[in-house]
Each structure stands twice: as C-alpha cells, then as structure tokens.
Amino acid sequence: MTPSTFIQTARQTDGEARTGVLMTPHGEIPTPVFMPVGTQGTVKALTPAMLEEAGARLILANTYHLYLRPGRELIKKFGGLHKFMNWPGAILTDSGGFQVFSLGALRKITADGVLFQSHIDGSKHFISPETAIGIQEDLGADIIMAFDECTPYPATREQAKTSLDITMDWAVRCKKVKTREDQALFGIVQGGTYLDLRLEALSRITEIGFDGYALGGLSVGEPKEKMMEIVQKMAPRLPEHHPRYVMGVGTPEDIVRCVDFGIDMFDCVMPTRCARNGLLFTNQEKVVIKNARYRDDQSPLDAACDCYTCRNFTRAYLRHLYISREILAMILNTIHNVRFYQRLMEDIRRAVRNGDFRRFMRDFLARMAYSETECTATADEL
C-alpha cells in the first residue's frame, strides 16, 4: 500500500459525490477533506492543539514560503515539518508553482524552471521540477505536489497549450527524481479554461501515473461558473481509485458543489483569512462581526456550533475584541471558522454515507450565499 492510498467507502447514485479514507503516514484522513492553510509552518492564529480540537487532521503548507524562510536545510535538520511545527497530523505541501506564478514581475519562467526574486529580501532563486521535489522531500510532508506552471486567466489557447506542455514535461521530471517511498506524489491537471486542453492534460498526466490527481489553475480570476463547469466536466474523469483534489477552493458552496462533481480534497485561505478580517461563517447567516447590530448581542456566534469560541463567548464580546484590534479576536474568530469548515466536511461525509448528499446539497445551497463573501487579501498569504 503506497502512502495516500485512497479507499472509497460510499458513493452516491444520483451524482458523483463519494466518501472514503486517505491513508497517510500521519493518520487516516476521512474524505471529502478540507485542508486549512498553514503558509509559514503555522495555521495563522492557532496553536496545533487548537487545530486538532477544531477537527483538522490534514493541513497544507507552502513550499515557497518555507523554502525562503526558515529554509529547507533547517527543517530537514529538525526531522521535517511535522516535528518543526509540532503537528501530529498529516501535511500536504504545494510545489511552490502557484506562489511563484503569483510573483508576477518578480519571476521568469523557462523550460528548465523558474527564476524568481524572494518577496522577503529580493534575493534571486531558481526552482526547477528537480529542486521542487528535493525541497518537498526535505520538508517531509505526507503528500507532495508536482511542480507545475499555473496557467493564468485570461490566456489564449496557444498560451494555455504552451503552459500545459511545460507542466507535462515538468511532471515527468518530478516523478523521475522523487526518491522517498513514504511520500505520495500528486500530479496536476492544467489547461486553463479550454476543456480540450484539460482533457489532453488529464490523458497525459494519468499516463505518467501519480498517487493522486489535482485540478490546478482554477480560482485564478476566471468567472465562477467557468470554474464550476471545468470541475464538473473534469472531476468524474479523474481516476476513480485515487484521491481527487481541486486546489484553492473555496467557499462553503463551492466545496459542496465540487463534492457533488466527485472531488475529495480542498484547500483555501478563506476560513482563516476571513476570520482575521472579522467575517464569520454560520449556518444561519454571514456575520460581519464589526457591525453595530452585534454591539449588545448576548448570543453566541452560532448556537449550533461546538467550538471553543461559540461555547464561551458572545457576539458582543467578539465585536469588542475585533473593534479593539485585540489578538484574541483573531484567535477566537479563526477557531470558529476552521471548525465551521471541518463541521461542514463532517456533514458532507455523513450525508454521502447516508446516501442523502443531493438533498443535503439542495438544503445547504438554499440556505447559504457565501459565494459573494469578500475577504480582504493579505500579502502574506499568496
């Protein structure tokens, strides 16, 4: 059994939704799973104990950030990222491709790899598929990602095709250079918004063969319905007996809809970033905690929530902390939003197990309107 072996345990008949277990060296992860983002070796504002209490078992960390600071050698010396950050659960590292892509003017892409300048100190670095895998082997995550070029939006068909060819070449090199047996390597399907290119990418990437498959290059500015169309078309075609991951998604509704298309894994900064900006998720309403209407509100943020924040504090106190710019606002808000996402995934898994997912989705989407949720971007989470 390879790391990240995926065992499907239930499947909808009226849709593609499925539930299963992802086996990793750091535990069995029930899917569909949402990974909170721990950019710099910490999920912002949470201790590992809080993260565990919120129900997270698998988190994402950013290769680009950790490579620049504190550096791959340091983390390797400490026995890997799990030990460095004292996280007992599983970790997935991205390849750095998306972050380097986000640097814009600071990076130059060639067939060999990417030359870029550090956003921290302007120092120059070169990452190739070979170094991306080497760094991820030093970090030691349970799941690592192939180094890809994230096709921007908009892109002409020709640009998307060129980008896809580079990604395919790099995918071969990534698989070839990988040495660690205890890490799973996922391939990434690019192709922009061109369905035929996506299908070509899928065919080539499955031919190479990976432990799991991701849809990349989504959530990069394309219209929401375009993104959903691609996930809907592509997800059911991703290999059935491997985990399927859509990168950088998303809102609670996006997640529910993507599960319906057959996706197993998600990551997004939304719950943590929104929390720091005072936007809190509940099953009843969107709570913008600074609003004057919560000034005297003695009720918990979400009476149905079992998190530390909801069990112990009122909306009025959370508003006071936020308005007063207290660090505790960030802590309590993040605890809640991370728990909200984990509870959502628990609800999704339960619905799929009960053969009831489509009804769950209808009810959920009728109740929610998070797609318009705006979270101010912060530079530290590219």
Place this chain on the structure above:
Amino acid sequence: MTPSTFIQTARQTDGEARTGVLMTPHGEIPTPVFMPVGTQGTVKALTPAMLEEAGARLILANTYHLYLRPGRELIKKFGGLHKFMNWPGAILTDSGGFQVFSLGALRKITADGVLFQSHIDGSKHFISPETAIGIQEDLGADIIMAFDECTPYPATREQAKTSLDITMDWAVRCKKVKTREDQALFGIVQGGTYLDLRLEALSRITEIGFDGYALGGLSVGEPKEKMMEIVQKMAPRLPEHHPRYVMGVGTPEDIVRCVDFGIDMFDCVMPTRCARNGLLFTNQEKVVIKNARYRDDQSPLDAACDCYTCRNFTRAYLRHLYISREILAMILNTIHNVRFYQRLMEDIRRAVRNGDFRRFMRDFLARMAYSETECTATADEL
C-alpha cells in the same frame, strides 16, 4: 468577612516578606500575587483557558479603556466584566487615574475631577471620584481602586503636596459614594518621591480606612533606586492585616525585592508586552528570540518550564514564528512569559512558607539581570 479579607499564613523573621490568602468572591488568591494586565477585557494574545492554565487567578483590567470601549452600560448589562470576558477568576480594576494622567495634553485636572479627551476618537469626558466608583461598580471587579491623581516625576515638593491633597479629598469621596458590598475598595498612597509626604498620605489614607492599600505614583520615570527606597520605607508601614499592593511593578527582580519589603500584590504589562516584542524570561538567561543564535536551537525555551510553549516547541521554531510575524509567535511567547511570572510567584510563596525567602532572593538576584530589560512600549497599553 469583607471581600478581599487578607489572611497572613507565613512571615519571614529576617525581613518583611509574607504569604497569605486574599479572599474574593471569585476565589481565594494566594499572595504574593502577580496580576497579568487585561487592558481591554483580554490579556493580550491569550484565551481565558490559556490564562487559567498559566496559573493566573487574579487579573487587572483598565477602567479607562473599558469605560471608553465597549462602555460601562454594556458591560453592566452583560452582568459585569467577568461574564463579558468569560473569566472565572478574580479581577481588580484600576480607577482610570493613571491612564488619564498618561494622556498628558489631552486632560485637565481640577478639584472636581478630570476632563479628558478619548485617545480613540477625541470625544470629551469627565471623570470624578464619584463616576470612577460608579464605573467600577458597573464593571463589577472583585477589587476596585480609589480614584487618585498620579503625581508625575519629577515634581516639586509643592506640586506633590497639592497632588496629594487632591488624592486625599478624592479618596474620601470614593469611599463615601461606594455602594456595592461585594467589592473591596483599595486606597492609594501618593506623595511622589518625598518620604514625608508619603508618610502623611499613609496616615491620612489609613484614617479614612480601606480594604487594602496601594503605593501609587511609582514606576513613572523616577530612578529605580528611588522607587525601591520608597517601597522599602513604606511597605512595612502599610497596615499589616490588609493586602499591600505596589502598582505597575515590575521586573522579576523588582517583584522579589518588593516582596522582601512586605508587598503582597503586583501588576505590570512587562510579561505580556515583552512577549509580543520577542523578549522571553527564563531562569537561565534573557532570550531575545529573534537573535540568529537561536536559528538552529532545538532546545525548548526553558527546559525547566512546564508551559505549553516549552513542552511543545523549540527555540528555532519560536524564532521562525517571530521573524515571520506570525500571530502564533505572540500567543506562544505570551503563554510562556505569563507562566514564568506565575511560577516566580509560586516559588516566592513556597520560599516564604519554608522560611527560606532571603536565601531564595539572594540566589535569584545573583542569577538574574532583568532590570535592564527593555520592552518597546506600545500605545495600546498606557
């Protein structure tokens, strides 16, 4: 038995150090006690659960800040500050006098009270001894403080005398207007650096009669040895059967020395503010966590410490978090420093109980050099 009844349980023969218990409606507080500062209804960067785990049983909150935001009526409506912030332990509120004093150009002191402008929005407010007590009754702390005028340093003898007379007049008015039976009211001894004025103040304040006595107007810029001289002379003269509190002190050495003079209660932003600025207390050395020497340091911050931070993380990780400006740096650093201060107080109490305090103090002062500790001031903690 009035609230804050003080029962002395042990006393040194070779000095004034003593240990005892302070009875409050929210628990029995062993003394000497250090109160972490919770300016705006939260000890910065800690959940109440973390604060409890660090061993804190009594915290200080600032009347001035809470009066301005979220406001006395709101906190009263929520059943008081304990419930508002969900703190099961005891609370002492200062009177607001020191904060108003710190406003400088924004305030005008008259015999009636103080007219001042909010540091938040510039709005004008007037606080008299009567309103200071009224606000503190609304906040509902276990221990409240008389409204005083904090004599600045330097001050001429005449200025100090005038200031003292105002404070004495206000002390009478505070005691007269107090209505709640479940709150202890402490009087404050002013008099600047003039010992004869300090003695006059003590005589007048004990004649009025309070549940406890504080030395105020210290740690306001006077030389450290001048401050220590005043505490040394005054502390043993404060009524023996009431708690003795020196406000705004201080470094670990200051606390140990003041205990030797007979002081029971302390508060200071030092552990929390230093933590946020990356300065960490240990029994072996001062740790400036950003220093390059900790880059590869796999040891815990303090191997002798039982806090969550020391039990779970390395110095290298703490350095990475601090350098990366992660919120978790603030959380973990604060957990440690608050626990360090609480452990210091536990050690002090044990030494006094064992009749061994003077030896403990000698060893401690030989080992420590925290007096020169510099913590960058932050505007949010006046």
